[in-house]
Amino acid sequence: MPETLRQLLASESAVTSITARGWVRTRRDSKACSFLEITDGSCFKGLQVVVDAALPCAELMPRILTGASIEVDGDLVASPAAGQKWELQAREVRLLGEADATYPLQKKGHTPEFLRTISHLRPRTNLFGNVFRVRSRMSFAIHRFFQEQGFFHVHTPVITSSDCEGAGELFRVTTLKQGSNAKPEEDFFGRPTYLTVSGQLQGETFACALGNIYTFGPTFRAENSNTARHAAEFWMIEPEMAFYDLAADMTLAEANVRYLVKAMLEECPEELEFFNKFVDKDLTARLQHTLTKPFERISYTEAVDLLLKSGRSFEHPVVWGEGLQTEHERYIAEEHVKGPVTIYNYPKAIKPFYMRQNDDGKTVAAMDLLVPGIGEIIGGSQREERLDVLRAAMEHHGLSEADYQWYVDLRRYGSVPHAGYGMGFERLLMFVTGVSNIRDVIPFARTPGHAPY
RNA sequence: UCCUGAGUAGCUCAGCGGUAGAGCGGGUGGCUGUUAACCACUAGGUCGUAGGUUCGAACCCUACCUCAGGAGCCA
Structure with a gap:
């Protein structure tokens, strides 16, 4: 059975060759790499995925907007930056389902009244x-x-x-x-x-x-x-x-x-x-x-x-x-x-x-x-x-x-x-x-x- | 059902009688191991609907619709 982020994040040590799946919360690009935060609902916390810009799959990045679903193979490693204990160093990223710019959930806060109108999301x-x-x-x-x-x-x-x-x-x-x-x-x-x-x-x-x-x-x-x-x-x-x-x-x-x-x-x-x-x-x-x-x-x-x-x-x-x-x-x-x-x-x-x-x-x-x-x-x-x-x-x-x-x-x-x-x-x-x-x-x-x- | 308030860009809101605005989100470019990143440029709107007042209405008036808060009823 696929592992949930809850299980992966509970890891006591670094793990090579794991696969994580989830929905993209946010993407931040830098020259050398892209940072993706994914959640899968199994827990409140998300997983930071780091995609090196030199990887072939890096060309997918422009299509990976907030709300997209992805599957990532890579290694779970200790994060060198503050904010999270673990991060996933990606080897391969697969875009399972795109979410275009009309995706209603943005990175900024929404009112509960608006969210009630999209109970499915x-x-x-x-x-x-x-x-x-x-x-x-x-x-x-x-x-x-x-x-x-x-x-x-x-x-x-x-x-x-x-x-x-x-x-x-x-x-x-x-x-x-x-x-x-x-x-x-x-x-x-x-x-x-x-x-x-x-x-x-x-x-x-x-x-x-x-x-x-x-x-x-x-x-x-x-x-x-x-x-x-x-x-x-x-x-x-x-x-x-x-x-x-x-x-x-x-x-x-x-x-x-x-x-x-x-x-x-x-x-x-x-x-x-x-x-x-x-x-x-x-x-x-x-x-x-x-x-x-x-x-x-x-x-x-x-x-x-x-x-x-x-x-x-x-x-x-x-x-x-x-x-x-x-x-x-x-x-x-x-x-x-x-x-x-x-x-x-x-x-x-x-x-x-x-x-x-x-x-x-x-x-x-x-x-x-x-x-x-x-x-x-x-x-x-x-x-x-x-x-x-x-x-x-x-x-x-x-x-x-x-x-x-x-x-x-x-x-x-x-x-x-x-x-x-x-x-x-x-x-x-x-x-x-x-x-x-x-x-x-x-x-x-x-x-x-x-x-x- | 009653009372009060609100409906303006995908979202959050400003504008309150005189050419429709910002932030976020999208696009383009830049910068950076980033943390709801940042900087610049750009596209994006029958201002809830229908009437009315006015030279002119997002703005004033009326009705309706929707939502919210409070009340009644209850869990």
């Missing part, structure tokens, strides 16, 4: 190469976190007929022709179907069989949200645990965030250094702070009190029974706690039917984990396991039991206390990279009016 840039290498490592770390604790990965359906109530607008999935008068019964599945907004309800069925499970997959929301924190298609991690109460749920959520922050610090040092230098100068300090400082927990009622006593004038009034606004959450996470904080026991009126009612009759065992800069990164709850209470909640929310019969069955047959949460994968990536727009941590972002690939 932006992974070749420093910023996006780093983002997507981190995305892959974080994805693996998530599986590790759960698998190390004996959780089972469950593949919940992408197409579903159940609306995880309260989770937002749905994308319809149909094979019926547009404008058709056909009834839903005549559609492919014989009923209306949608892209999933959450695997939670199906996840609960597996938690009530395998114990501790998690899902990690794409979810879809047809909300007309135009913000830096929302996408119509995003990835979500949803663990669901039998015999967990809300406190255990919060403990796992905190451990989950910490584990991933630690993975970022330990497994992505090159990328972290780049983000800290060019994206967010406080990133490394904030991530380290996240590991050392215990996460705080504040009940919703305490949160409302501290907001009222803060002396701050908020644009939206602080009222017990209403949802916390972005400005309220930001104040709590960024100014009051100055770190990650979990807010729990929300008013039952503003939360979905499946959350467990607390004994006060006014709140449910729900929790949101907020991080500075991003806001809500995790939302979860203990689920209502009592058959009669769940039925009453469904009736109150105007849901028919017939539509959720399988879900209610979990409470009818061997019901157990259980809890879970959902973590937005992209929001986690924003937190660990410092990248401020969700569109820049997804390979191909889907937002309202935008799905060009």
Whole structure:
């Protein structure tokens, strides 16, 4: 198999007769030789290739512009100049694919907004190469976190007929022709179907069989949200645990965030250094702070009190029974706690039917984990396991039991206390990279009016 | 969806009523074990689209489109 630059650059000593491949970042010519910097995506660093002007292949140089792909045979030698440990003294250069002057990626910096318009080329840039290498490592770390604790990965359906109530607008999935008068019964599945907004309800069925499970997959929301924190298609991690109460749920959520922050610090040092230098100068300090400082927990009622006593004038009034606004959450996470904080026991009126009612009759065992800069990164709850209470909640929310019969069955047959949460994968990536727009941590972002690939 | 702001060369931007500019990128030449190299010359534009005001519009007005930031909703 061809060696990657990551492997070549890790060499302990000079090596004769190697072959390197990659895309040209820049070419600098001198009278005696040309310097090419190539990258192949395997790591942040590139390899400097030195091509002696006397070599026959030197006549290729005018055609080797930024973006071209090349293959080089030569010797890996210690670089006599500052800037790199190793360089490749070329013997033969083959131009695999030319890139002409219209290649959009220049040696100078580009705005993320421009790079979003060329999502097929932006992974070749420093910023996006780093983002997507981190995305892959974080994805693996998530599986590790759960698998190390004996959780089972469950593949919940992408197409579903159940609306995880309260989770937002749905994308319809149909094979019926547009404008058709056909009834839903005549559609492919014989009923209306949608892209999933959450695997939670199906996840609960597996938690009530395998114990501790998690899902990690794409979810879809047809909300007309135009913000830096929302996408119509995003990835979500949803663990669901039998015999967990809300406190255990919060403990796992905190451990989950910490584990991933630690993975970022330990497994992505090159990328972290780049983000800290060019994206967010406080990133490394904030991530380290996240590991050392215990996460705080504040009940919703305490949160409302501290907001009222803060002396701050908020644009939206602080009222017990209403949802916390972005400005309220930001104040709590960024100014009051100055770190990650979990807010729990929300008013039952503003939360979905499946959350467990607390004994006060006014709140449910729900929790949101907020991080500075991003806001809500995790939302979860203990689920209502009592058959009669769940039925009453469904009736109150105007849901028919017939539509959720399988879900209610979990409470009818061997019901157990259980809890879970959902973590937005992209929001986690924003937190660990410092990248401020969700569109820049997804390979191909889907937002309202935008799905060009 | 609402509020605010922005659309000028391939990219980043300046120009804000009177002949369309710079840097980078491209081309040509020079110089140099170079490091987003450097120096000189050069090519490159229906100023987002459509109307309007004006002797004259990139600039002022209207509508629309697109993008960004903030808000709502949420992960």
